[in-house]
Amino acid sequence: MEAIVELNHLRVEYRAPGAGQLKKIAVKDLTLKVNAGEVFGFLGPNGAGKTTTMNVLLGFVNATSGDASLFGVNVREPIARQRIGYLPELTYYYKFLTAEEILRFYAKIFGIPAAETEQRIDQLLKLVELEHARKRPLKSYSKGMQQRVGLAQALINNPDLLILDEPTSGLDPLGRMKVRQIIQRLKNEGRTVFFSSHELGEVETVCDRVAIINQGELKVEGPVSELMAKYEANLEQIFLRIIGYQEEAIAA
Amino acid sequence: MRTVLALAGVVIKELYRRKDFYVLFVLTALITLVLGAVKFFNDEHIVRYLKEICLLLIWVSALVIAIVTTARQIPAERENRTIFPLLAKPVSRAQVIAGKFAGCWLACALVLAVFYIFFVVISGSREHEWPILNYFQAMWLQWMMLGVVIAFVMFGSVIFAAPSSNTTISFILVIGILFIGRHLGEVALRQTEPVRSIAYTLYFLIPHLEWFDVRERVAFHQNLIPWSACGLASLYAACYSAFLLWAAWLVFRRKPLNV
Numbered sequence: 001m002e003a004i005v006e007l008n009h010l011r012v013e014y015r016a017p018g019a020g021q022l023k024k025i026a027v028k029d030l031t032l033k034v035n036a037g038e039v040f041g042f043l044g045p046n047g048a049g050k051t052t053t054m055n056v057l058l059g060f061v062n063a064t065s066g067d068a069s070l071f072g073v074n075v076r077e078p079i080a081r082q083r084i085g086y087l088p089e090l091t092y093y094y095k096f097l098t099a100e101e102i103l104r105f106y107a108k109i110f111g112i113p114a115a116e117t118e119q120r121i122d123q124l125l126k127l128v129e130l131e132h133a134r135k136r137p138l139k140s141y142s143k144g145m146q147q148r149v150g151l152a153q154a155l156i157n158n159p160d161l162l163i164l165d166e167p168t169s170g171l172d173p174l175g176r177m178k179v180r181q182i183i184q185r186l187k188n189e190g191r192t193v194f195f196s197s198h199e200l201g202e203v204e205t206v207c208d209r210v211a212i213i214n215q216g217e218l219k220v221e222g223p224v225s226e227l228m229a230k231y232e233a234n235l236e237q238i239f240l241r242i243i244g245y246q247e248e249a250i251a252a
Numbered sequence: 253m254r255t256v257l258a259l260a261g262v263v264i265k266e267l268y269r270r271k272d273f274y275v276l277f278v279l280t281a282l283i284t285l286v287l288g289a290v291k292f293f294n295d296e297h298i299v300r301y302l303k304e305i306c307l308l309l310i311w312v313s314a315l316v317i318a319i320v321t322t323a324r325q326i327p328a329e330r331e332n333r334t335i336f337p338l339l340a341k342p343v344s345r346a347q348v349i350a351g352k353f354a355g356c357w358l359a360c361a362l363v364l365a366v367f368y369i370f371f372v373v374i375s376g377s378r379e380h381e382w383p384i385l386n387y388f389q390a391m392w393l394q395w396m397m398l399g400v401v402i403a404f405v406m407f408g409s410v411i412f413a414a415p416s417s418n419t420t421i422s423f424i425l426v427i428g429i430l431f432i433g434r435h436l437g438e439v440a441l442r443q444t445e446p447v448r449s450i451a452y453t454l455y456f457l458i459p460h461l462e463w464f465d466v467r468e469r470v471a472f473h474q475n476l477i478p479w480s481a482c483g484l485a486s487l488y489a490a491c492y493s494a495f496l497l498w499a500a501w502l503v504f505r506r507k508p509l510n511v
Contacts, residue, residue: 058336060509062508078343078344079342086337086340088336090333092333094266096265096270097262097265101265105258105261108255108258108261109255109258109343153337
């Protein structure tokens with residue numbers, strides 16, 4: 001099976017500010033593969049190194065050692081990002097642009113022909129239910145609406161791989177359902193989804209495989225059903241056990 | 253190229269959707285029109301002073317727009333985190349620098365065009381002369397000078413994290429170069445070593461923005477500048493801009509951007 005995302009012995013170190021230039025190890029020797037057509041859940045508590053790993057995949061941060069590639073291309077090459085869509089945890093878009101302008105801007109970057117761009121903008125705004133607000137500047141949008149614009153921009157190039165960083169955080173139940181439906185639809189179309197989330201019930205529903213990391217280290221990886229059978233527990237219980245919380249302690 | 257142009261388009265949109273340009277244009281127009289309406293000492297050549305004031309206002313306004321617009325580009329992208337969805341696309345950091353530079357420089361061309369049209373109308377209506385080529389040279393050289401300023405501020409914007417600190421430092425340095433730069437050579441001559449060498453080095457290192465200032469020639473109807481001199485000045489500006497943009501890219505290309 002073709003590996004879409006590949007991490008080989010990835011290590012990321014930071015110089016912690018104000019700590020006498022001490023090094024903080026964000027990711028330790030992380031080796032991971034996400035295959036074509038998979039929905040892969042990347043889990044871990046806050047500060048585990050999930051976002052840092054995504055930052056390396058997206059070229060925001062360089063790895064201290066090890067390799068990271070998308071579609072077999074080193075993530076340092078901008079072309080590695082030609083076939084991906086990325087939805088950040090929070091919305092970060094030019095507030096003076098309208099929804100259709102921001103989508104047109106990103107479509108231009110991907111080199112999508114003008115006629116096709118307009119068609120896709122119509123489809124995507126319909127999908128995220130923002131047709132009525134397409135000509136309004138983003139600064140007038142609610143948080144949920146901005147997140148939906150984020151989802152539309154992540155899909156503008158019809159990506160083969162979608163990287164979602166906690167896609168449902170800050171969304172209302174309806175918005176969450178919409179994101180879940182979109183992930184499911186992409187899965188049915190055979191696309192690959194790599195996403196981090198704290199919503200473990202959601203992960204259990206949509207993911208084929210998951211990886212749990214803690215303090216920068218990969219703790220467990222495998223198909224959701226196999227892990228649940230092995231640990232005889234649901235994903236939330238497995239997660240808590242792996243990151244070191246004892247169920248008795250929680251009960252107490 | 254399409255990525256650079258797309259990025260430039262966003263910068264231009266930002267400029268005309270903000271109020272900076274409109275405020276500065278209205279102020280320039282108001283000051284010039286009020287001064288033009290008053291007759292001082294029945295001087296027939298008063299229009300020359302009016303032209304000088306109008307050109308000064310155009311210089312100040314264009315500098316303010318160029319510095320403020322450029323200074324906020326990359327720091328604001330980082331502060332507002334709009335840089336993340338952008339760099340998650342097939343966009344290199346060199347393209348970000350080039351696109352931002354192109355956007356700011358083209359936006360300045362639009363700003364200068366509006367200001368100079370106003371200037372041509374005002375001076376032409378008072379003098380009944382239309383030395384369009386002189387005006388074009390003045391505008392062209394000012395635009396070239398703004399290219400150097402924008403590249404300089406762009407370099408600052410990858411070093412300073414806050415738009416405000418970049419704006420302030422850039423203003424001080426650009427105004428310093430414009431006022432003191434031309435005198436550094438003379439100052440160096442009067443010094444002893446090692447100050448002389450330091451002053452000379454600085455004199456030859458800094459971009460001489462004052463060379464692009466032809467306001468007096470325009471106000472006092474002097475002859476056209478030879479086109480070869482204009483060409484050389486443009487080449488000088490292009491070399492400085494390219495060097496500063498390259499330096500900005502060197503700093504920016506390895507800069508970690510943490511979400």
